[in-house]
Amino acid sequence: MALSPDESGRLADLLSEHADGLVVHWAELVGNGLQGRMSRPELERQTRDLQKGFQQAFAAGARDLTDEEAGELRAQLGELSSNRARQGFSANETAISVFALKDAVLGVIGDTSDAQTLRDFVAFSGFIDRAALFTFDSYVRVREALIADQAEQLLELSTPVVKLWEGVVAVPLVGTLDSARAQVVMERLLQTLVDTGSPYAIIDITGVPAVDTQVAQHILKTVVAARLMGADCIISGIRPQIAQTIVALGIEFGDIATKSSLADALRYVLGKNSYKVVTSKRTEH
Amino acid sequence: MERVPVLKIGDILLVSIQIDMEDQVALQLQEDLAEKIVTTGCHGVIIDISALDIVDSFVGRTLATIASVSRVLDAETVVVGMRPAVAITLVELGLSLPGIRTALNVELGIEMLARSRGEVWQDDEDEGDPAAVPAS
Amino acid sequence: MNEESRLIPVATDQDVVRVRQLVRTVSVEAKLSLVDQTKLVTAASELARNTLVYGGGGTVEVARVRNEIRAGVRIVFADQGPGIADLDLALTDGYTTGGGLGLGLSGARRLVDEFAIDTAPGEGTTITITKWCR
Numbered sequence: 001m002a003l004s005p006d007e008s009g010r011l012a013d014l015l016s017e018h019a020d021g022l023v024v025h026w027a028e029l030v031g032n033g034l035q036g037r038m039s040r041p042e043l044e045r046q047t048r049d050l051q052k053g054f055q056q057a058f059a060a061g062a063r064d065l066t067d068e069e070a071g072e073l074r075a076q077l078g079e080l081s082s083n084r085a086r087q088g089f090s091a092n093e094t095a096i097s098v099f100a101l102k103d104a105v106l107g108v109i110g111d112t113s114d115a116q117t118l119r120d121f122v123a124f125s126g127f128i129d130r131a132a133l134f135t136f137d138s139y140v141r142v143r144e145a146l147i148a149d150q151a152e153q154l155l156e157l158s159t160p161v162v163k164l165w166e167g168v169v170a171v172p173l174v175g176t177l178d179s180a181r182a183q184v185v186m187e188r189l190l191q192t193l194v195d196t197g198s199p200y201a202i203i204d205i206t207g208v209p210a211v212d213t214q215v216a217q218h219i220l221k222t223v224v225a226a227r228l229m230g231a232d233c234i235i236s237g238i239r240p241q242i243a244q245t246i247v248a249l250g251i252e253f254g255d256i257a258t259k260s261s262l263a264d265a266l267r268y269v270l271g272k273n274s275y276k277v278v279t280s281k282r283t284e285h
Numbered sequence: 286m287e288r289v290p291v292l293k294i295g296d297i298l299l300v301s302i303q304i305d306m307e308d309q310v311a312l313q314l315q316e317d318l319a320e321k322i323v324t325t326g327c328h329g330v331i332i333d334i335s336a337l338d339i340v341d342s343f344v345g346r347t348l349a350t351i352a353s354v355s356r357v358l359d360a361e362t363v364v365v366g367m368r369p370a371v372a373i374t375l376v377e378l379g380l381s382l383p384g385i386r387t388a389l390n391v392e393l394g395i396e397m398l399a400r401s402r403g404e405v406w407q408d409d410e411d412e413g414d415p416a417a418v419p420a421s
Numbered sequence: 422m423n424e425e426s427r428l429i430p431v432a433t434d435q436d437v438v439r440v441r442q443l444v445r446t447v448s449v450e451a452k453l454s455l456v457d458q459t460k461l462v463t464a465a466s467e468l469a470r471n472t473l474v475y476g477g478g479g480t481v482e483v484a485r486v487r488n489e490i491r492a493g494v495r496i497v498f499a500d501q502g503p504g505i506a507d508l509d510l511a512l513t514d515g516y517t518t519g520g521g522l523g524l525g526l527s528g529a530r531r532l533v534d535e536f537a538i539d540t541a542p543g544e545g546t547t548i549t550i551t552k553w554c555r
């Protein structure tokens with residue numbers, strides 16, 4: 001429920017009249033909740049800024065948090081939650097920073113039976129609730145973005161594309177391949193082909209315990225895409241179980257070269273290219 | 286209407302497509318190339334598409350036609366420089382460009398043409414032996 | 422929940438190029454990944470060409486959209502042409518009445534997340550496609 005113009009006017013007066021006392025009390029309440037994980041002066045500075053934000057919004061005639069007059073306040077709340085989220089505070093601890101203003105105001109109103117003051121407080125309380133919800137919401141959004149970023153970084157870390165030889169790159173895949181990861185790896189592989197001008201790529205799946213249809217399709221499509229770009233892919237290290245899956249799923253690997261190990265694959269590529277391969281004496285069987 | 290320039294470098298015609306071609310421009314290129322192959326007597330064509338941020342079925346078909354026409358005129362065509370995102374998209378679109386030879390970049394394209402014209406390279410002496418794996 | 426949309430009339434080859442450029446710009450604004458941008462621009466190129474060649478010209482409208490979870494780009498291709506009598510046939514890989522590759526409709530459908538056609542003989546054709554951010 002929105003405030004009446006009179007109410008927001010009176011609240012602006014109240015906040016400015018008791019500014020100093022409010023800030024001290026408010027900062028104390030928040031500080032207790034954060035258990036010393038933020039320095040007192042820092043906390044007081046933040047709290048003072050917020051107090052000003054609320055006061056100015058009311059003074060400008062804001063009757064609800066969504067009003068244009070409250071734009072500055074919303075930006076402040078958004079920044080607060082974004083900072084708290086990045087510093088690793090919980091959603092609760094972040095929302096308290098706003099909720100505590102209620103208690104602080106109650107403290108300055110003191111014991112009263114004045115009907116108007118009570119009505120003002122109820123209206124004010126509703127406004128604070130919406131501000132806290134808004135803070136909570138921005139907090140969650142920032143956390144989600146952070147998590148997505150981290151997931152992406154993990155993905156990059158877990159999928160190296162290495163240059164194995166002049167003209168040959170390899171992707172040793174380790175661990176479970178889900179569709180998202182398969183897609184990222186394959187895009188990186190293709191880009192590496194361009195960047196290094198390598199016409200051969202070895203996709204080694206020795207370390208992959210299982211594949212599903214989607215992942216097998218991704219690998220297949222990558223091989224076709226590489227071919228369109230002018231590069232050849234060799235798949236090495238297919239486990240018996242994966243071979244069974246591929247056949248059972250009816251996926252056509254067609255004329256794609258498969259080799260049992262990365263070494264075999266490399267030897268095959270070098271042979272195709274008629275490079276001179278110097279090997280220590282070994283016996284074929 | 287813009288026109289895609291065709292350059293003659295030695296025995297090769299080099300086409301570097303730098304613009305988002307209207308369909309008419311692509312058709313014009315197809316004609317220009319056939320003409321140039323005959324007048325220059327070149328035996329190789331390299332089409333560099335590294336600047337293209339998409340290839341749709343019309344451009345794809347034009348490239349395929351260019352390759353076929355060139356072959357009839359005794360010239361080999363290599364399409365080079367296709368971007369990864371373009372290749373991934375073409376696979377999904379269902380265009381596999383059969384009959385078109387491709388290479389990652391101009392240099393590799395030139396090598397490919399040289400090899401297919403039988404100009405054996407210095408360090409390729411053991412061309413006849415397909416497997417470099419020593420037989421024990 | 423559309424944000425403002427942009428409309429391009431499609432009457433010439435050049436307009437098809439303009440459609441591609443606009444779709445690219447909007448896809449970048451909507452933060453689609455590079456591969457998704459490429460897929461959407463390619464689909465748009467196919468469908469805008471159909472609007473021109475088979476629909477006798479029409480319009481293309483591009484807008485950023487957002488639902489509860491994601492942002493994306495929506496494109497509407499509309500013409501007052503002859504319409505498509507046998508939709509299943511037209512959506513078959515390789516089917517063409519104009520000497521094309523017959524991959525425009527079927528391929529475009531694979532390249533996007535949502536694909537809807539509204540058409541009837543003599544009633545023109547309207548195709549709506551959407552690509553969402555991952």
Ligand SMILES: Nc1ncnc2c1ncn2[C@@H]1O[C@H](COP(=O)(O)OP(=O)(O)O)[C@@H](O)[C@H]1O
Pocket residue numbers: 467471472475476500502503504505511512516517518519520521522523524525526527546
């Ligand atoms: N806007 C349209 N109006 C009428 N017919 C259409 C339209 N778009 C596509 N078609 C029909 O569907 C067929 C398949 O289209 P498409 O898959 O784009 O292949 P292509 O353009 O190579 O013919 C066209 O040949 C045409 O008969």
Ligand SMILES: [Mg+2]
Pocket residue numbers: 467470471521524525526
């Ligand atoms: Mg078409």
